[in-house]
Amino acid sequence: MRKKFFFLGILLGVCLASPAQFYSARTNLIGLATGNINLEGSMTLNRQWSLHLPVQYNPFVFKDNRQFRNLTVMPGVRYWFVESYSNFLSG
Secondary structure, three states: OHHHHHHHHHHHHHHOOOOOOOEEEEOOHHHHHOOOEEEEEEEEOOOOEEEEEEEEEEEEEOHHHOEEEEEEEOOEEEEEOOEOOEOOEEO
């Protein structure tokens, strides 16, 4: 009898709706392949708004010690038409 309740509890736990992700971290693989070190952290503020903070760094050194270095930080807010991290966005 205990096994039945245990499996029923697990089944109900799996079937119940769970909230979507609140935090995410991602990177651009094509940018990494070209030497661009990048990372973006983001979080959901509410159902339709999210906050993003992408950071990129290019540590290029060319011939004759010429350098091209670039540090980019682009904070932003996104409005999602349906819900955060789903379908279309503006921003």
